[in-house]
Amino acid sequence: MTKNCQQCGKEIIKQSGTSKKQWEIKKFCSVNCCLYFLAKDRMGKPLSEETKRKIGLANRGGIGRGHGWHHTKETALKISKARKGMIFSKEHLKNLSDAHKGIKLSEQAKIKLSKFNKGKIVSQETRQKLSGRKEEKSYSWKGDNVGYWGVHSWVRKRIGRPEKCKLCNKEGRKLVNGKWSIQLANKDHLYKRNLTDWIPLCISCHRIFDNQRI
Numbered sequence: 001m002t003k004n005c006q007q008c009g010k011e012i013i014k015q016s017g018t019s020k021k022q023w024e025i026k027k028f029c030s031v032n033c034c035l036y037f038l039a040k041d042r043m044g045k046p047l048s049e050e051t052k053r054k055i056g057l058a059n060r061g062g063i064g065r066g067h068g069w070h071h072t073k074e075t076a077l078k079i080s081k082a083r084k085g086m087i088f089s090k091e092h093l094k095n096l097s098d099a100h101k102g103i104k105l106s107e108q109a110k111i112k113l114s115k116f117n118k119g120k121i122v123s124q125e126t127r128q129k130l131s132g133r134k135e136e137k138s139y140s141w142k143g144d145n146v147g148y149w150g151v152h153s154w155v156r157k158r159i160g161r162p163e164k165c166k167l168c169n170k171e172g173r174k175l176v177n178g179k180w181s182i183q184l185a186n187k188d189h190l191y192k193r194n195l196t197d198w199i200p201l202c203i204s205c206h207r208i209f210d211n212q213r214i
């Protein structure tokens with residue numbers, strides 16, 4: 001079964017692990033297409049070069065990363081190799097996606113997540129290469145194998161509380177449940193310590209984004 005990406009027109013092929021419901025809501029071939037489309041839809045205009053740069057759609061080679069986070073070309077290459085080596089099952093992605101929605105994890109999901117994190121082995125060598133000097137001093141550095149919550153809190157400390165949704169420009173506010181309305185969404189679910197992999201999104205944009213990701 002195939003359909004075409006609503007942004008770029010590229011053919012999307014239904015994967016065997018994709019449920020009928022997931023397939024029905026899937027509209028884009030990639031996270032980037034999803035972001036472009038949502039930005040157009042929500043802001044009434046395509047992403048500006050500035051926004052693209054901020055959310056890391058441009059300069060993926062490691063140039064122009066903000067917040068004092070700079071990768072050498074060599075490091076960027078190693079990170080991309082490390083990523084390619086990781087295989088995620090649909091189940092793992094689903095668990096992560098559930099965790100991502102900010103819902104309190106069930107005990108079962110926690111066990112699954114911790115199993116998943118343990119399974120994500122990054123060699124000592126890669127860890128050393130990926131780790132930056134600054135981070136080693138300021139945070140308890142556990143290598144790259146810290147899982148979703150570890151990376152998420154690291155990113156939160158770095159970025160702080162996001163002011164606005166990157167897609168619809170809605171300003172952040174405190175919700176009735178005490179949470180902040182703008183959340184940090186991870187672009188590829190790999191949970192690397194790359195600040196550019198995280199985009200501040202309001203709850204409604206986040207929901208659409210999560211539903212559309214691959």
Ligand SMILES: [Zn+2]
Pocket residue numbers: 005006007008009010028029030033
């Ligand atoms: Zn596309």
Ligand SMILES: [Zn+2]
Pocket residue numbers: 165166167168169170201202203204205206
């Ligand atoms: Zn939004």
